[in-house]
Ligand SMILES: C=CC1=C(C)c2cc3[nH]c(cc4nc(cc5[nH]c(cc1n2)c(C)c5CCC(=O)O)C(CCC(=O)O)=C4C)c(C)c3C=C
């Protein structure tokens with residue numbers, strides 16, 4: 001007898017015998033859905049356009065009024081950017097699986113989390129993307145079809161921003177709007193100051209440095225930026241990034257000034273959170289710094305923004321301006337430390353359900 005049958009029988013015992021015309025009663029399960037930002041299905045212009053359109057029509061991401069933004073988006077951005085970004089994706093594509101690393105790592109995180117929770121046969125672990133596939137809607141439906149009457153949604157962002165965490169949660173709840181039997185839903189909050197996360201970052205940096213033949217003079221914690229205007233309207237993202245860096249600096253015990261907090265991936269004409277990562281890398285090199293390391297504490301998995309923008313372009317900027325040794329520290333991805341963080345957050349948020 002497999003586990004599912006056992007649960008079905010237990011459920012039948014609890015509800016008593018059902019009349020023949022009764023709708024089927026499913027075993028009560030708990031769903032855990034890991035959700036990351038998203039990724040195109042392929043690097044061709046059509047796939048890139050579809051992905052960017054979904055991304056850049058999200059009001060949580062671009063807060064400009066539609067009448068201002070849509071002519072720019074449809075008239076310029078979606079005509080020019082897909083080809084340019086598709087080219088960049090090609091340089092970091094996981095050819096073995098014909099997908100982006102963001103998708104590879106998110107799937108692997110879900111598989112490893114499922115294995116870590118195998119003592120709980122009533123838990124189903126799945127994964128989804130806010131933009132692109134697998135969609136949140138499709139995976140939420142799949143969880144409900146498997147009998148999940150409680151779902152824990154985990155937006156994979158250590159630092160909260162309305163542009164990331166909130167839009168994931170919007171989509172999760174939106175997917176339930178038409179359901180009759182709505183599951184109970186919990187969402188995992190940001191974990192920017194959780195000791196296990198800070199420890200995981202510190203260990204990954206220390207382990208990376210042990211493998212180097214140099215000791216980086218400066219180390220940049222590079223977070224994805226947001227427009228200044230979002231911060232001024234109350235988004236706590238900036239403060240949470242600063243706190244992560246401060247706790248990490250304390251844990252590492254480095255002298256003041258070695259760890260720099262910067263913001264990358266500007267988009268559009270607005271002013272974004274500063275200091276900018278690319279400008280800082282350039283300035284450090286010009287000031288005579290010869291060795292640096294850059295890591296991305298706000299990215300749970302390596303992706304275009306870490307592999308192409310930092311490990312690729314960032315390294316070029318440093319060398320072109322007189323720097324000598326540049327190293328990019330990988331994200332936590334599906335490493336032991338990274339999985340320890342994900343598992344700890346999930347176990348904490350499942351309390352009372354398991
Ligand atoms: C105004 C636009 C954008 C905001 C605000 C924004 C915030 C934000 N993004 C991430 C994480 C990721 N962004 C990624 C790619 C990406 N981001 C934007 C725009 C904004 N992001 C665009 C247009 C793109 C696509 C690439 C491009 O056209 O330049 C990714 C990578 C996805 C991948 O498949 O590799 C991540 C991850 C955070 C954490 C954040 C705010 C806190």
Ligand SMILES: [Fe+2]
Pocket residue numbers: 224265
């Ligand atoms: Fe982004």
Ligand SMILES: [Fe+2]
Pocket residue numbers: 238239240242
């Ligand atoms: Fe702040």
